[in-house]
Amino acid sequence: MIGGKKDLLGLEDLSAQEITGILDTARTFREVLDRPIPKVPPLRGMTAANLFFEASTRTRLSFELAEKRLSADTVNFQTSGSSVSKGETLRDTARNIEAMGIHLVVVRHQASGAPHYLARHLDAGVINAGDGTHEHPTQGLLDLYTMRAERGRIAGLKVAIIGDVMHSRVARSNIWGLTKLGAEVTIAGPPTMMPAEVERFGVRVAKSVDEAIEGSDVVNILRIQLERQRGALYPSLREYARVYGVTRERLRRARPDVTVMHPGPMNRGVEIAQDVADGEHSVILQQVTNGVAVRMAVLYLLSGRSEPPEAPSETPTVEATKSHDEPTLSPRR
Amino acid sequence: MPTGESVEAVREKAEILDGEGLRRAITRIAHEIIEKNGGAEGLVLAGIRRRGYPLAQRIAAKIREFEGVDLPVGALDITLYRDDLQTIDHQPVVGPTDIPVDIDGKVVVLVDDVLYTGRTVRAALDELIDLGRPRAIRLAVIVDRGHREIPIRADFVGKNVPTSKREVVMVKLEEIDRHDGVSIGEILT
Amino acid sequence: MTSPLCLRGGRILDPARGIDRAQDLWIDQGKVAGLGEDAPAALRSRKDVQIVDVRGAVVCPGLVDIHVHLREPGQEEKETIETGVRAAVRGGFAAVACMPNTSPPLDDRPRIEYVRRRAAELGLARVFPIAAVTVGQQGEQLVEIEDLVDAGAVAITDDGKPVRNAEIMRRALELTRELGIPVIQHAEDPDLKGTGVMHEGWVSTRIGLKGIPDIAESVIVARDALLAERTGGRVHVAHVSAARSVQIIRQAKARGIHMTGETAPHYLLLTDEAVAGYSPSAKMNPPLRSERDRDALIEAIVDGTLDCLATDHAPHTDIEKDADFDSAPFGIVGLETALGCYLKALVEPGHLSLMDLIERMTVGAYRVLGRPGGTLEAGAEADVTVFDPESRFTVRASEFESKGRNTPFEGWDLPGRVLMTVVGGRIAYQTATSEATLR
Numbered sequence: 009m010i011g012g013k014k015d016l017l018g019l020e021d022l023s024a025q026e027i028t029g030i031l032d033t034a035r036t037f038r039e040v041l042d043r044p045i046p047k048v049p050p051l052r053g054m055t056a057a058n059l060f061f062e063a064s065t066r067t068r069l070s071f072e073l074a075e076k077r078l079s080a081d082t083v084n085f086q087t088s089g090s091s092v093s094k095g096e097t098l099r100d101t102a103r104n105i106e107a108m109g110i111h112l113v114v115v116r117h118q119a120s121g122a123p124h125y126l127a128r129h130l131d132a133g134v135i136n137a138g139d140g141t142h143e144h145p146t147q148g149l150l151d152l153y154t155m156r157a158e159r160g161r162i163a164g165l166k167v168a169i170i171g172d173v174m175h176s177r178v179a180r181s182n183i184w185g186l187t188k189l190g191a192e193v194t195i196a197g198p199p200t201m202m203p204a205e206v207e208r209f210g211v212r213v214a215k216s217v218d219e220a221i222e223g224s225d226v227v228n229i230l231r232i233q234l235e236r237q238r239g240a241l242y243p244s245l246r247e248y249a250r251v252y253g254v255t256r257e258r259l260r261r262a263r264p265d266v267t268v269m270h271p272g273p274m275n276r277g278v279e280i281a282q283d284v285a286d287g288e289h290s291v292i293l294q295q296v297t298n299g300v301a302v303r304m305a306v307l308y309l310l311s312g313r314s315e316p317p318e319a320p321s322e323t324p325t326v327e328a329t330k331s332h333d334e335p336t337l338s339p340r341r
Numbered sequence: 342m343p344t345g346e347s348v349e350a351v352r353e354k355a356e357i358l359d360g361e362g363l364r365r366a367i368t369r370i371a372h373e374i375i376e377k378n379g380g381a382e383g384l385v386l387a388g389i390r391r392r393g394y395p396l397a398q399r400i401a402a403k404i405r406e407f408e409g410v411d412l413p414v415g416a417l418d419i420t421l422y423r424d425d426l427q428t429i430d431h432q433p434v435v436g437p438t439d440i441p442v443d444i445d446g447k448v449v450v451l452v453d454d455v456l457y458t459g460r461t462v463r464a465a466l467d468e469l470i471d472l473g474r475p476r477a478i479r480l481a482v483i484v485d486r487g488h489r490e491i492p493i494r495a496d497f498v499g500k501n502v503p504t505s506k507r508e509v510v511m512v513k514l515e516e517i518d519r520h521d522g523v524s525i526g527e528i529l530t
Numbered sequence: 531m532t533s534p535l536c537l538r539g540g541r542i543l544d545p546a547r548g549i550d551r552a553q554d555l556w557i558d559q560g561k562v563a564g565l566g567e568d569a570p571a572a573l574r575s576r577k578d579v580q581i582v583d584v585r586g587a588v589v590c591p592g593l594v595d596i597h598v599h600l601r602e603p604g605q606e607e608k609e610t611i612e613t614g615v616r617a618a619v620r621g622g623f624a625a626v627a628c629m630p631n632t633s634p635p636l637d638d639r640p641r642i643e644y645v646r647r648r649a650a651e652l653g654l655a656r657v658f659p660i661a662a663v664t665v666g667q668q669g670e671q672l673v674e675i676e677d678l679v680d681a682g683a684v685a686i687t688d689d690g691k692p693v694r695n696a697e698i699m700r701r702a703l704e705l706t707r708e709l710g711i712p713v714i715q716h717a718e719d720p721d722l723k724g725t726g727v728m729h730e731g732w733v734s735t736r737i738g739l740k741g742i743p744d745i746a747e748s749v750i751v752a753r754d755a756l757l758a759e760r761t762g763g764r765v766h767v768a769h770v771s772a773a774r775s776v777q778i779i780r781q782a783k784a785r786g787i788h789m790t791g792e793t794a795p796h797y798l799l800l801t802d803e804a805v806a807g808y809s810p811s812a813k814m815n816p817p818l819r820s821e822r823d824r825d826a827l828i829e830a831i832v833d834g835t836l837d838c839l840a841t842d843h844a845p846h847t848d849i850e851k852d853a854d855f856d857s858a859p860f861g862i863v864g865l866e867t868a869l870g871c872y873l874k875a876l877v878e879p880g881h882l883s884l885m886d887l888i889e890r891m892t893v894g895a896y897r898v899l900g901r902p903g904g905t906l907e908a909g910a911e912a913d914v915t916v917f918d919p920e921s922r923f924t925v926r927a928s929e930f931e932s933k934g935r936n937t938p939f940e941g942w943d944l945p946g947r948v949l950m951t952v953v954g955g956r957i958a959y960q961t962a963t964s965e966a967t968l969r
Contacts (some may be wrong), residue, residue: 032940033435036438041440043472044473045471047471048471049421049422050422099849119855120856121854125853140856160849203734203735204735208732208735209736242876304376
């Protein structure tokens with residue numbers, strides 16, 4: 009359980025304390041990843057299903073790795089645009105999941121709110137691995153984890169988020185997490201990609217990338233979705249790179265030890281210049297490693313059973329013997 | 342739920358070791374470890390969180406006193422290896438496991454406060470083996486209270502205390518509890 | 531012929547004549563015979579009169595809903611004319627006007643006649659078919675408007691979609707000008723709407739659903755106001771949802787343009803916050819908008835900028851609505867909750883008198899269609915609704931007569947239990963309890 013819920017649907021739903029709790033747990037798993045045998049047994053006997061209704065390689069790999077490092081069995085379901093309607097797929101999927109006795113469901117879906125639908129219909133814990141243009145909470149958490157690891161804190165950090173905020177679930181999860189933990193968030197991007205009333209998130213909207221980067225501790229650069237470039241939102245990628253691309257030149261306005269982040273996959277030369285992506289400030293690969301640890305933490309925290317516990321047997325309960333940390337005799341479920 | 346200290350009400354019945362008694366037990370265990378090992382060579386102490394870790398540090402301090410050797414002391418958090426994780430509602434907070442040296446070929450002495458069902462030690466053994474391949478693993482506890490559920494025994498015991506299952510053994514340490522001592526309590530229901 | 535009917539001792543509310551008093555309502559030969567002493571003495575002394583005691587209840591002209599989707603022909607899994615009119619009379623509606631976006635659309639004489647014939651066979655609520663503006667609602671070729679009006683169409687609309695092409699809209703207004711019927715516009719610019727699924731605002735930003743800006747509606751309202759002014763035709767704006775649209779309609783009216791408007795209950799009781807849990811029962815088009823829009827709509831109903839109150843009753847199957855928000859179809863049902871919703875939204879908070887509410891749901895609605903009706907004057911069609919504004923009920927979709935269960939008001943406590951609906955002098959609906967207590 010996280011925050012008393014069996015699911016992780018978004019960082020909007022979590023308190024600062026709950027987010028910090030996940031980050032602290034992730035630190036332990038980060039250490040596990042450095043062990044000679046980077047695998048621990050807490051999810052032994054459990055099955056996690058990775059349902060990817062939208063193509064994604066790295067997030068799926070990261071979750072699968074996290075599940076395996078926790079000793080869970082994993083099944084994968086990947087589809088992109090099947091012939092059946094989206095709604096039908098989701099409903100049928102829910103029923104199938106129910107029938108297969110799956111404990112944890114990781115879902116990526118092109119429709120915002122699709123994980124909420126599954127969460128309502130399933131006893132299994134549901135983890136949102138990115139829904140439409142809503143949230144991508146584990147990405148938000150791994151970004152927070154990385155920022156905390158790099159800068160030592162979140163509160164008071166000046167974080168600039170650059171790019172297509174409107175269509176970015178990464179931006180939303182980052183903004184929720186960062187504002188809850190007390191960072192100062194400034195966003196910048198084309199006005200056509202700023203969602204309505206965005207300032208109500210508690211962020212500052214800068215008029216230019218330069219203004220947003222000025223004095224920042226962290227610059228988090230959003231991926232520009234090439235497929236969104238059709239139509240009226242922005243004239244061309246060339247124009248985008250010129251006006252909103254983060255270059256070494258622009259980065260000079262940040263603090264000298266600025267941390268540069270990107271959720272990947274990068275469009276080098278568009279939203280991020282080649283030498284920034286590979287430069288000394290970039291922690292983009294650390295983000296990938298931290299992602300596995302953060303997902304392990306979330307999977308672990310949600311792996312507790314959600315039904316009420318059985319009546320205590322003759323043996324003392326965990327609480328009673330807690331003074332010396334002795335696990336009790338309980339049948340494995 | 343099972344993340345904090347004892348949740349159920351416990352009535353303290355009797356003190357079985359006072360601060361001085363506890364210190365003597367630790368000293369004796371330290372001597373026995375050196376004696377059995379034929380010196381301090383190749384020893385690593387690994388305390389099981391929470392109270393096993395400060396106990397391991399105290400044993401190491403004793404060994405430093407009479408052998409002049411600084412033994413590596415690590416902390417083991419066995420939460421991820423517990424066999425009851427999926428039967429509890431809220432997952433316990435996982436603390437870090439931190440063994441400062443490579444344990445391959447070493448003699449690792451696991452240290453814990455109380456030996457009871459043996460399940461914690463089983464979890465610790467599994468974790469140690471994931472961390473490396475020690476030459477031997479030994480077990481040191483302050484109190485052995487019986488009621489084993491799996492075939493595990495301690496190599497070094499501070500005190501054997503026969504108990505009933507309705508009782509609890511509480512080891513208190515200055516580092517955590519602000520005073521030293523071991524007492525027996527009764528679970529109130 | 532059914533025997534004469536006397537509704538005894540109810541509170542007669544007849545907005546067309548400003549009547550609000552406790553009196554008997556006499557009905558004979560399908561027509562209103564008179565109120566109290568004004569009814570013919572010969573009728574009052576007849577022995578075969580069915581007398582129903584309605585003391586304590588409101589007796590008003592039969593409510594009419596000019597925006598209903600009956601789905602037949604072609605989408606009978608969602609609703610049929612039969613289940614639709616059963617839902618109507620249960621909700622207190624003696625008449626409904628049905629939208630032409632059936633499958634195939636109501637764009638030719640046989641289909642208009644079919645709807646009328648089917649409704650007549652059922653003999654429950656009156657059904658006024660509304661014809662399409664363009665063949666197949668494709669937005670290209672005008673329908674044979676006069677033939678369809680002759681067959682019984684009371685208006686034309688491409689509802690479900692807008693009349694996008696301004697040239698088509700202009701010609702439709704010119705061709706209907708002398709017929710006395712409105713062109714009903716589903717005001718929506720398809721480009722501005724794009725693939726939006728909810729109101730564009732803070733909630734859509736927060737929950738990451740694609741927004742439909744208010745201007746998607748308002749630019750078409752503005753365009754049509756100009757077209758109505760230029761042509762002298764009549765534009766009726768369906769389901770007005772946005773404050774900006776209200777402003778344009780208000781200005782158009784002030785300039786003497788023939789522009790009318792309606793809204794639906796959900797725009798008055800809910801805002802886009804209702805979408806926050808991604809519940810498809812809060813998905814409709816136009817979408818639930820902001821607090822500011824809601825306040826503007828209420829104001830517009832009060833000052834008469836919006837002429838009438840409809841439902842946009844849009845039934846869908848459970849299976850269609852049981853989906854993620856993007857995939858679920860737009861629309862909710864409304865016939866069986868509308869009166870209670872309007873009482874709750876407008877009368878209970880004191881925005882509107884009961885008299886004015888009934889005006890917007892009866893004579894005001896008929897006026898939009900350019901038809902007589904909506905009064906209890908002697909000689910009028912005896913369409914009557916009897917309801918108890920004090921009696922409350924809990925909305926249970928499972929009890930609906932409609933096939934559609936898609937309501938955002940499930941579990942709501944609403945005032946205004948409908949006791950009886952009389953259509954053409956016949957009791958088309960009566961609650962089980964009212965049967966017991968009224969006699």
